[in-house]
Amino acid sequence: MKKINKVLIANRGEIALRIIRACKELEIKSVAIFSEVDIEGIWVRKADECYPIMGDVVQAYLDYEKIISIAKKSDCDAIHPGYGFLSENADFARACEENGLIFIGPKPEHIELFGDKMASKVAMKKVGVPVLEGTDEPITDIEEGARIAKEIGFPVIIKAAFGGGGRGMRIVREEKEFKELFESASNEAKKYFGRGEAFIEKYVENPRHIEIQVIADKYGNVLHLGERDCSIQRRHQKVIEIAPSPLLNNEARKELYRIATKAMFKLGYESVGTVEFLLDPDDNIYFIEMNTRVQVEHPVTETITGVDIIQRMIQIAEGSKMIFLQEEINFRGYSIEFRINAENPLKGFMPSVGTVEKYLTPNGPGVRLDSALYTGYKVPPNYDSMVGKLIVWALDWEGCVKKAKRALDEFYIEGFPTNIPLHREIVRDQDFKDGKFTTNYLDKKMDIFTLNSKDNIHEEEGKIENLKKLIATINSKNIATRH
Incomplete structure (x- = not known):
C-alpha cells in the first residue's frame, strides 16, 4: 500500500473541482493543469498548485507526456483523469505506471479491453453476461x-x-x-x-438504459452501488440520470446486480466502473458497454448511498481494502441529475458560448449543484458544452420530481442559452412524473415541448421594478404607511 499525498488532476471544469474537493477532505494536496483559455477557471484557483499547458488548447488535456512531466516536477504521487480526455486511454495509464505514478483508475488491460466494444462484448459473453x-x-x-x-x-x-x-x-x-x-x-x-x-x-425497440455502478478493490472484493436509469437521451447522449430507476422491478434489479458484480469479479476488475445494459419491454437484459472511469452521473449514486465515489477511487488506488460490506450500503430515496449544457434549444441545441452575466443557483434541502461557473466566467468554445449538473434528492419519486421542478425554476444563467428550458418541460410532463420513459422518450416529446418560455427571474425583476415605482410614488406624495 502506497499512501497518496499529492494528486494531479488531468481534467478541467466541474469534474476537476469535484476531485479537488475530494482530495481536500482526504487531506491530499491537489495540482491543477489548465490550457490558455482556462486560466480563469475556478478549479485553477481552488487547487493547491496549478500549472499551464501551452500550445493547442484542444490538445492540452490530451498531451500526456506534458501532463506526466508536470506531475513528476510537482512531486505528485498520482494522477486522477476524471472523465473524458485521457480517462479511458490505456497508453496513458501505462505511461503513469512506467513513470512511478499511480493512475487513479482501473488496470491498463481493463481500460484497453472495455475500450474495444467488440472485445468487451466477447469477454462479457464468456463470463455469462447476456449480449445482443x-x-x-x-x-x-x-x-x-x-x-x-x-x-x-x-x-x-x-x-x-x-x-x-x-x-x-x-x-x-x-x-x-x-x-x-x-x-x-x-x-x-x-x-x-x-x-x-x-x-x-x-436494435432493441423502446428499451430502458440501465447502468450498474460497481466498485472493486485489489483484493477481490466487488460491490455494487445500485443502478442508474439513463433512458432519457437525445441523439444517444444522456440528458437526465436517475437513481434508482422508478420502474425497474426488484427481480430484474437483483439480476442486474448479480450479473455486473459476478462479471467484474471473474475479470479481476479494480477501481470504480459502470456496466451498462439495455432492458427490453419484457425485461430481457443485454450488455452494451462498460465505462472504466467515474461517470458524469456519479452524484446521483452518491446522493442515495452516502458513498463518496471519488474518494473511494483514490483509496482503492492506494491499495486500501473496501471499507464496507455490500449489506452495509443503504439505498435511501430518489435522486435525479440534470445535465446543464451551454446550447440553444431553439436552434437544434447548437452549442453556445459567452460570458456568465447573471448566475442565480437553486439551493435548499436536497439540492446539489456541481459546476465551475461563476458570474463573469467566459465559457470557451473549445470543449464539451456541459457546464454543470443539477442534482436533487427526496425520499420518494413524486417528491423528487417536485423538488426538481422547484430547483429548475430557481436556476438562472444569463449570457448564453442553456438547455434548462428543456429540463423544465420534462419535469412537468405527465409521463415523466409517472416514470414512463424509454430511450425514445425525447424523440416523442420534443415537438410538444415549449422551449422558449421566459425564466421566473423576469417575473421577479418585474415585481421589483413595480415595487420601486410604488415606493417612489409614496415618497413623492409623502404618504404615511401603516405597519
Whole structure:
C-alpha cells in the first residue's frame, strides 16, 4: 500500500473541482493543469498548485507526456483523469505506471479491453453476461455489413467500435438505408475517435438504459452501488440520470446486480466502473458497454448511498481494502441529475458560448449543484458544452420530481442559452412524473415541448421594478404607511 499525498488532476471544469474537493477532505494536496483559455477557471484557483499547458488548447488535456512531466516536477504521487480526455486511454495509464505514478483508475488491460466494444462484448459473453446478437469483429466493408445486417434482421444499430458518448451510432430500419447510414457512422467515428471501424447488432425497440455502478478493490472484493436509469437521451447522449430507476422491478434489479458484480469479479476488475445494459419491454437484459472511469452521473449514486465515489477511487488506488460490506450500503430515496449544457434549444441545441452575466443557483434541502461557473466566467468554445449538473434528492419519486421542478425554476444563467428550458418541460410532463420513459422518450416529446418560455427571474425583476415605482410614488406624495 502506497499512501497518496499529492494528486494531479488531468481534467478541467466541474469534474476537476469535484476531485479537488475530494482530495481536500482526504487531506491530499491537489495540482491543477489548465490550457490558455482556462486560466480563469475556478478549479485553477481552488487547487493547491496549478500549472499551464501551452500550445493547442484542444490538445492540452490530451498531451500526456506534458501532463506526466508536470506531475513528476510537482512531486505528485498520482494522477486522477476524471472523465473524458485521457480517462479511458490505456497508453496513458501505462505511461503513469512506467513513470512511478499511480493512475487513479482501473488496470491498463481493463481500460484497453472495455475500450474495444467488440472485445468487451466477447469477454462479457464468456463470463455469462447476456449480449445482443451481432458481429464479433469490427467491420469496415459496407457490403459485408449489409449482408450481416440482413442476416440479423432489421432494425439493427451501427456502433463505432472504438468510440462512445453516442458518437458514430446509427439506427437502420430498412435494408435500403444501410449503406448511407454505415458511411455516416464510420465518418463520424473517424472524426471523433480516429478510427472508422464499426460493429452491427440487433436494435432493441423502446428499451430502458440501465447502468450498474460497481466498485472493486485489489483484493477481490466487488460491490455494487445500485443502478442508474439513463433512458432519457437525445441523439444517444444522456440528458437526465436517475437513481434508482422508478420502474425497474426488484427481480430484474437483483439480476442486474448479480450479473455486473459476478462479471467484474471473474475479470479481476479494480477501481470504480459502470456496466451498462439495455432492458427490453419484457425485461430481457443485454450488455452494451462498460465505462472504466467515474461517470458524469456519479452524484446521483452518491446522493442515495452516502458513498463518496471519488474518494473511494483514490483509496482503492492506494491499495486500501473496501471499507464496507455490500449489506452495509443503504439505498435511501430518489435522486435525479440534470445535465446543464451551454446550447440553444431553439436552434437544434447548437452549442453556445459567452460570458456568465447573471448566475442565480437553486439551493435548499436536497439540492446539489456541481459546476465551475461563476458570474463573469467566459465559457470557451473549445470543449464539451456541459457546464454543470443539477442534482436533487427526496425520499420518494413524486417528491423528487417536485423538488426538481422547484430547483429548475430557481436556476438562472444569463449570457448564453442553456438547455434548462428543456429540463423544465420534462419535469412537468405527465409521463415523466409517472416514470414512463424509454430511450425514445425525447424523440416523442420534443415537438410538444415549449422551449422558449421566459425564466421566473423576469417575473421577479418585474415585481421589483413595480415595487420601486410604488415606493417612489409614496415618497413623492409623502404618504404615511401603516405597519
